[in-house]
Amino acid sequence: MYKRVLLKLSGEALAAGAGFGIDAIFIHKVAAEIATVHALGCQIGIVVGGGNFFRGVAQQAIDMDRVAADHMGMLSTVINAIALQDAIEKLGLFCRVMSAIEMHQVAEPYIRRRAMRHLEKGRIVIFAAGTGNPFFSTDTAASLRAMEIKADILLKATSVDGIYSADPKKDATATRYETITYNDILRQDLKVMDTTAVSLCRDNKMPMMVFSMREEGNIARVISGEKLGSLVTA
Numbered sequence: 690m691y692k693r694v695l696l697k698l699s700g701e702a703l704a705a706g707a708g709f710g711i712d713a714i715f716i717h718k719v720a721a722e723i724a725t726v727h728a729l730g731c732q733i734g735i736v737v738g739g740g741n742f743f744r745g746v747a748q749q750a751i752d753m754d755r756v757a758a759d760h761m762g763m764l765s766t767v768i769n770a771i772a773l774q775d776a777i778e779k780l781g782l783f784c785r786v787m788s789a790i791e792m793h794q795v796a797e798p799y800i801r802r803r804a805m806r807h808l809e810k811g812r813i814v815i816f817a818a819g820t821g822n823p824f825f826s827t828d829t830a831a832s833l834r835a836m837e838i839k840a841d842i843l844l845k846a847t848s849v850d851g852i853y854s855a856d857p858k859k860d861a862t863a864t865r866y867e868t869i870t871y872n873d874i875l876r877q878d879l880k881v882m883d884t885t886a887v888s889l890c891r892d893n894k895m896p897m898m899v900f901s902m903r904e905e906g907n908i909a910r911v912i913s914g915e916k917l918g919s920l921v922t923a
């Protein structure tokens with residue numbers, strides 16, 4: 690089993706069947722899976738996306754200034770982080786939200802050394818507000834935080850069950866890779882993750898796994914060391 694992981698949770702997947710917002714039953718299931726592996730001694734940092742509320746590049750932001758839209762996107766990740774913290778704490782675990790955008794009344798500011806201390810003390814840390822900068826994504830934030838906390842692996846839990854030769858939601862003939870290299874993702878321009886996130890992992894030799902969080906038990910399985918979805922290596 691991994692000793693320390695960075696788990697990237699898809700915001701979009703938190704909406705479950707509803708397509709928007711947070712599915713209350715689903716988020717409690719996710720929290721329970723996290724609690725299961727935490728009980729086995731794994732240190733867990735989480736970056737949560739915001740696609741269930743707002744994305745800077747979404748159609749509804751087409752007439753907006755990109756920076757303003759990205760600020761809205763980052764704030765949407767804070768909503769998800771607070772909801773997840775609440776669900777985790779309901780299970781009796783200690784959990785801290787650290788925000789890359791300062792909002793003292795709501796969350797701690799992100800300070801790397803403090804994050805490390807929380808993890809060492811067995812607290813689950815949720816990194817909110819992405820990188821704090823517009824023009825980035827929460828996948829890039831996940832790559833960055835994975836490196837900063839010296840995670841063993843970056844685990845991307847999303848709405849598809851791995852990396853395909855094309856977007857499986859648009860192309861029924863797409864085939865899934867069990868393993869793939871960073872360079873092949875970049876060369877084939879596969880959109881499962883943005884290029885900044887992929888190249889950051891490649892340049893810093895951070896292994897990455899992409900798997901579906903829609904199937905119950907997958908988060909616990911993957912953190913326990915089971916190989917699901919697609920593994921990305923150098």
Ligand SMILES: Nc1ncnc2c1ncn2[C@@H]1O[C@H](COP(=O)(O)OP(=O)(O)OP(=O)(O)O)[C@@H](O)[C@H]1O
Pocket residue numbers: 698699700701702737738739740741827828846847848849851852853854855856857858879880881882
């Ligand atoms: N080659 C591909 N293989 C797998 N998925 C792909 C591929 N190309 C595009 N996708 C799409 O990538 C999406 C997953 O990444 P995306 O960044 O959009 O969402 P997320 O990170 O899971 O959600 P959020 O942004 O809400 O956190 C899936 O919805 C899938 O349809």
Ligand SMILES: O=c1ccn([C@@H]2O[C@H](COP(=O)(O)O)[C@@H](O)[C@H]2O)c(=O)[nH]1
Pocket residue numbers: 700737738739740743744745746758759760761762763764765766818819820821822823824825826827828829830
């Ligand atoms: O570092 C970051 C992270 C995110 N954003 C904005 O937030 C939304 C939601 O994040 P997803 O990764 O799409 O879930 C994103 O579309 C950006 O608009 C950001 O600006 N900087």
